[in-house]
Amino acid sequence: MSKPTQQLDQVVIRFAGDSGDGMQLTGDRFTSDAAVFGNDLATLPNYPAEIRAPQGTILGVSSFQLHIADHHIQTPGDAPNVLVAMNPAALKANLGDLPRGAMIIADTDEFSTRNLGKVGYAANPLADGSLSSYHVHALGLTSLTVEALADAEITRKEKERAKNMFALGLLLWLYSRPTDSTERFLTSKFGKKPEVLAANLAALKAGYNYGETSEDFAVHYEVAAAPMRAGTYRNVTGNAATAYGLATAAYKGGLRLVLGSYPITPASEILHNLAAMKRVGVTTVQAEDEIAGIGVALGASYAGALGVTTTSGPGLALKTETVGLAVTLELPLVVVDVQRGGPSTGLPTKTEQADLLQAMFGRNGESPVAIIAAQSPADCFSAAFEACRIAVTYRTPVILLTDGYLANGSEPWRLPTMAELPELVPAFTTEPNHTKTDGTPMLAPYKRDPVTLARPWTIPGTPGLQHRIGGIEKADITGEINYEPDNHEKMVRLRQAKVDGIAASITPLDVDDPDGDAEVLILGWGSTYGPIAAAVAEARKEGAKVARAHLRHLNPFPANTGEVLRSYAKVVVPEMNLGQLALLLRAKYLVDVTSHTAVRGLPFRSSELAEVIVAATKELSK
Amino acid sequence: MSKPTQQLDQVVIRFAGDSGDGMQLTGDRFTSDAAVFGNDLATLPNYPAEIRAPQGTILGVSSFQLHIADHHIQTPGDAPNVLVAMNPAALKANLGDLPRGAMIIADTDEFSTRNLGKVGYAANPLADGSLSSYHVHALGLTSLTVEALADAEITRKEKERAKNMFALGLLLWLYSRPTDSTERFLTSKFGKKPEVLAANLAALKAGYNYGETSEDFAVHYEVAAAPMRAGTYRNVTGNAATAYGLATAAYKGGLRLVLGSYPITPASEILHNLAAMKRVGVTTVQAEDEIAGIGVALGASYAGALGVTTTSGPGLALKTETVGLAVTLELPLVVVDVQRGGPSTGLPTKTEQADLLQAMFGRNGESPVAIIAAQSPADCFSAAFEACRIAVTYRTPVILLTDGYLANGSEPWRLPTMAELPELVPAFTTEPNHTKTDGTPMLAPYKRDPVTLARPWTIPGTPGLQHRIGGIEKADITGEINYEPDNHEKMVRLRQAKVDGIAASITPLDVDDPDGDAEVLILGWGSTYGPIAAAVAEARKEGAKVARAHLRHLNPFPANTGEVLRSYAKVVVPEMNLGQLALLLRAKYLVDVTSHTAVRGLPFRSSELAEVIVAATKELSK
Amino acid sequence: MTLTDIGMPHGLDLVPRLPEGAAPLNRKSFTSDQEVRWCPGCGDYAILSAVQSFLPELGVAPENVVVVSGIGCSSRFPYYVDTYGMHSIHGRAPAIATGVAVARPDLSVWVATGDGDALSIGGNHLIHAMRRNVNLKILLFNNEIYGLTKGQYSPTSPTGTVTKSTPTGSVDRPFNPVSLALGSEATFVARTMDSDRKHFTEVLRAAAAHRGTALIEILQNCPIFNDGAYDVLKDRTSAQSRILWLEAGEEVTVGAEKETVAVWSGGSGINLIPRSEAEPALILHHDPAAADPSQAFALSRLDDPALSHIAMGIFRQVSAPAYDDGVRAQVDAARSAAGPVDDAAMEKLLAGGDTWTVGES
Amino acid sequence: MTLTDIGMPHGLDLVPRLPEGAAPLNRKSFTSDQEVRWCPGCGDYAILSAVQSFLPELGVAPENVVVVSGIGCSSRFPYYVDTYGMHSIHGRAPAIATGVAVARPDLSVWVATGDGDALSIGGNHLIHAMRRNVNLKILLFNNEIYGLTKGQYSPTSPTGTVTKSTPTGSVDRPFNPVSLALGSEATFVARTMDSDRKHFTEVLRAAAAHRGTALIEILQNCPIFNDGAYDVLKDRTSAQSRILWLEAGEEVTVGAEKETVAVWSGGSGINLIPRSEAEPALILHHDPAAADPSQAFALSRLDDPALSHIAMGIFRQVSAPAYDDGVRAQVDAARSAAGPVDDAAMEKLLAGGDTWTVGES
């Protein structure tokens, strides 16, 4: 006989444990189950920077937060309603984020004096009453797991390792989810190790049954499916979506995708994902460094493939000279920068938006490139596709900015059909496009399309169109080396005009101003999309009149940007940097935008942002 | 009996010939003689990009322009009064710059049908009357030289090669200069090759005598010495002055200068100059690439030397990741970028100012550095010195921007005495600066000076202060690795505040507004100093009310910059880029500055600028 | 002329060959309309001419040849060859050319580079290209100087070289490009000279026939900044006593009468001794195809800064899988296992594992 | 303990030694207060411990030791050693350390780096440091994987290595770090193992005694991403038939009874054959001090991906001028020729050649 079920409209759960406790996997599985169930969701993995820290320490804590809801949501949530703490370090590191009344499920087996000492707990917080404002479920997760596996033919250590499945089972019960999709997952993962599979399945079931039978849990909950646009969905991380977007764009352009890349956190998974797409013709080269990575990509583009390179901030710094070459060569090239905390090595596993100005200006000379940014994990697909479109159409390097938050976070993604996606047209030159003064036909490699100002993409192997290009200034039309003052001036301005002209092909900035009477505009870019949207919704609930817009194209800006900015009395630009977009807007439009910045390696909390927004509207009405 | 002498207040002479004709040397020698004579002067060498072009072609033309005057001048002049054209290519390439009435001295021997054909002259311009609006002296420079050397025991080719000395001799006569300092120069240069020396001396004398005796030249000229501040002077190029400034700053700081550099046009001469300064303890390392160059410099700074690296735009692009490391390490480091035409390889021997935004933003993350720019060849000394002062005082990388025009141009330099230069105080830590909670003294490597916010410079070898630093975010005070959100936020803002705080130590922006009633301000930076000053003077002569200011510090700006900008109705910012300083000013001060830009690989002509200025004042008074 | 004519069974696999009966190519077919811009007397002219004369032998149309270079005097090379070409940035040509080779099996890809470009700033890309064995033919113009930037010493300049950047002489020891290549797992390594058209052409022929990376070090004279660096090798008599011409299967000897022979001498590498003193059985025979590169390496060590001896020819030429072939094979295998890449295949890819469907509501 | 005690006549020249009678240093003297953060079982622990235990032998105070690293698990090394240290950026440690060495002859400079850090992104700086022979002791932790970025293949991973970035196996052939070093003119090259403290310490001792660059390749186990890569060398019995322990002056052999010996076999490098079949006079004797590195190179080629044989120990140890010594000598010579650097000297420098004087007017 089942326990009673209580309906919730949303819940935020955080799994936290030692790096070795498998929290990312646990979170991923719960996410999948919620996704398949039809919740809207958003996730926020948070793992230690780089190296494995000593077991049981704060530095070693790895966590995974997910937000599931029966309605459309934008963020992984500010404050968890449930914390699963696999050890004292996990409790200590995360307690500060919990609102009063939150549920804590803790593994008492790990709260030994030694482990408590490691994180500076003088007394056991599970026992000393200090958690009285929370709803604590203290249980021996480890020992319960080991007991459940008493008969399994594996070592005690291996049994203990299954405790994350016990925890997952318990949580699945708690939120009224079936275990079968996780069972299928485990079966395919551990198919070759039957004892391990059996143990994991048993632990999962045991956790589920524990919820059902233990008196510690009186009710369980249900979060209904969210209404979503019709279609087939999957859950996707930003890095995976980026990889899919690149591969799909190449497919739609009839181009071979060639990725040249060097591993770097948090971008490596794009390489990993693309390396696993050979069956659709994707080629990946793990290069000796970032410079070689972009070199390979540029060489591939020159040869008629869609050349792509992926990296994070320090890697982009190394690639800049080659991006400059691509600017002069005017070849398609996509550079993905998954931004992380900086400067220098900085905070490799944390998120930040502080590479915008590097993308914009980090090259010698006047060296314009197109820049676009993705706004949510699933949106990385469209952003990557759009980056490829611009690169191919305009023969230009495009820098796509995502960040650590998008890269590892996930959300439901409505799968596009190939038919609904636009075509990409490489339009390789096959014939001479110009005539010499003596009337013979010739290729003029820098004769431009009158609309896009793109030059021809003329690839090796095309008979009769042999030509040479390079990084020295080129003569207008002929592309020959040219050192003349007037030609240089002309070419510098032409390259700029070409990139500026991309604005003609992008959708205008769309403003969300439901009543049309807002005086404050909140303008963001990139991964702050979710937090800003949530914050604006919150602020509106509190009565604030506020409009919202989000920039996908950072260079060039949509043509109506200035107009939008000028139609509000106050423009607030929240950024996870010291005000980089604000600087560009101020310089270009001379509008006194207000920066709201935080550089904490973490996404904005929407509740904090909502306060900022409300304050901004109030200030104005003063 | 001498010919009559006519007084001139100034003259602009351009020597032009094939790359192999020795025009740079000829120009240099005339410059030296003029300098020693006491003229004020400014020079503009202009040589072909990179490789030697085929003899006799336009691409192979090398020229050297110098402006000498009996009063203070700012630029090498817009238009030559005298063109020495060693061949048809030199004539053709330079004729467009000559005002009517200018003197042309051409070597008829080189105006053969073959040579004329190479540059597309159907007829000989010396003979077809097309030069009738100029004052042409056509003479057989080559044959006259060979004749003069009839007895010399060298090959005909070697004799021909002395024709530049014949030309120099003639010009020295024409401007009433003695030949003895050039004779001394030749003696020291060719001391080991007596036949070559004899030939060069003979050619020089022959040229001189030709002027004296030939009927072709009726008068000669004299440009009197210019009044200058008392002191000892020399002529100096920007690259040499930069090298001196760096070496002198190290000396004043009691530091060893260590340069890590990789050759690149137009910065290589700084390496060459410093490599020749071993006698004052300068160490130079020609590294395997730009990244190693800055790595060596940073390692040296870490070890307690003054680490410097020198490069041009493409090299700066490669160094950015390491600059970012230096930002986090907070160590002194000077990066000299001798800007050239870009993007990419661009125009390697031409000048441009298009690396300002790269210097400012070309790194991942929030990564502020100090930026300063030199304004004239001799000023490179002071700018380099100032860069070192900031680097050492604030423990920060400083990017010093010069450019191709400053690098190769020259002007008289009043030699500073060591006593008049400020001291540089490295103030190495020798003692613990902090106490642990238990009271034991310790080094806190990121505990800052309360005024400058500089952290201690604690060098290896100091007993008891061993510590580790790196590129991962550091904890405030202790400098240990730290991934915490609040600490990151604090450190990002501290680093920014430190660099912003440099403004407290720099002189306010000085405005030249003689009558105090100007409504238009011309604001420049870097090497446009001379052309702008000359243009403003010209505009004022035409009655324009105009103020002028020039920024040496580009980051941070002097504290009064905003105030200055706001006190003029119109601010015009001339730049050799697409408006990079203008962008920074607009963003920071929200002032609608007007960009006047040219990207031609050449310095502004002051006459053109003067027109722009006059137009701006008129527009305003409309 | 076809592939097999020049004994080129694999070097140009997958590159389309001119059809039988096509108009024969000649040197002009590979000469661009650009004026050549090197200093008078520069060794680069001879190199250009040798290559332009050789390329027709490939039997490959000019449009199927790509030349990528870095920056330097030597790196101007692509402008003068009427193929597809890219004059890229300093040191990066091997990386860019790797991208071309990976993307396009149907192109013959060449790299033109200098001692500064390849061994100073570009050292890493060069050694990795050789390790990977990418299908690239690399022409390394070694003039032991930075020509383009007007004469600084390079990583191949002998210790003590006086230049503007080393007024009291360079301190560091030079690389031996052949040793470095062999230490980097190169499968084809040769050395030749700008002025020896015949030998150069033979080496080019073998390089073109090679599948994988072929590194050709070309001793090149820079009359402006390092004139005469190789004069002793160009003067016929002095050359005879200095150059060991490597020939597969032949004894390794030097001298007009091959009177000095190479023998292995225990721990101290290869010694050169009078033939009269050598036990005939111990005289080294050159075997570029030896799986183990040790003897080739030892031969590279005969070289010294004074050029008292130097080996020329093909040091190593062994067959090993080429990187780009391997990369392609993996993609091809995956593709042919998975079937055609069509809309359905792409949609299946995007769907991944777990999906759910929401109906019209 | 003093320099001569460990036979270190030049390695630490110019570095101040602890005064006679100073309190002796011990392992703790080189242990920092930072918590060590590697995975349980990582080979890096043993390396750290061996180095910390060895450093006191130098007789150099901790403040005169500098450790520079790049990025990688291995590059966390400096944090744990209580000397001066810099955890720099990926691949650049040799360049930065060169700056330290050039600026400061009184420091003992060490580099800690991984196979990715040193041989992938940092390859160029590494080979140039070795060519120049800078006074650096380079500890190359070779775990044949990128540990820190969670397990991509590295330039030392055997062909076919399956990782996240090479799901169907890597295609490229690995570098042999010892061959690469010898091809780069390295003057000191050794190979040892994380788990063999005794041998490791001997190698450290010799490296410290060496003037110039010493490259030590340390085979290191990464239990998380490449566990057991060297198991066959760690298991005592299997190791005996695989490892050739190189000892100066000794025969090169392998096997419990040294029953397999190394002989030079003409063009095909070194062969390993049963002692019974070897002519005793032809059995190789190891000579790390040989001027010619060819035999050392040949020994490095015995290594194969299957580790059926591998040589361990000091391959090469020859004396050659160190770069930083040479740079300093030039500066010192110029300085002592020119006299003291005072205001007058600086003013003379600035004045250069032609000057003129303008009086008060």
Ligand SMILES: Cc1ncc(C[n+]2csc(CCOP(=O)(O)OP(=O)(O)O)c2C)c(N)n1
């Ligand atoms: C990033 C960068 N750094 C430096 C340079 C300057 N540079 C151009 S070519 C060159 C060296 C050329 O030497 P080498 O490769 O030997 O060619 P050579 O001119 O001798 O044929 C240098 C240092 C550059 N163009 N780009």
Ligand SMILES: Cc1ncc(C[n+]2csc(CCOP(=O)(O)OP(=O)(O)O)c2C)c(N)n1
């Ligand atoms: C410029 C840059 N590129 C890439 C990275 C990411 N990264 C850090 S360490 C590493 C490889 C580490 O491998 P290795 O040197 O073998 O060290 P290990 O972790 O195996 O000890 C990579 C690719 C980085 N930090 N910086």
Ligand code: SF4
């Ligand atoms: S500088 Fe030397 S290498 Fe360059 S073109 Fe002239 S002669 Fe040739």
Ligand code: SF4
């Ligand atoms: S990942 Fe491997 S190399 Fe890195 S700390 Fe863990 S075990 Fe060691």
Ligand SMILES: [Mg+2]
């Ligand atoms: Mg060269």
Ligand SMILES: [Mg+2]
């Ligand atoms: Mg490794």
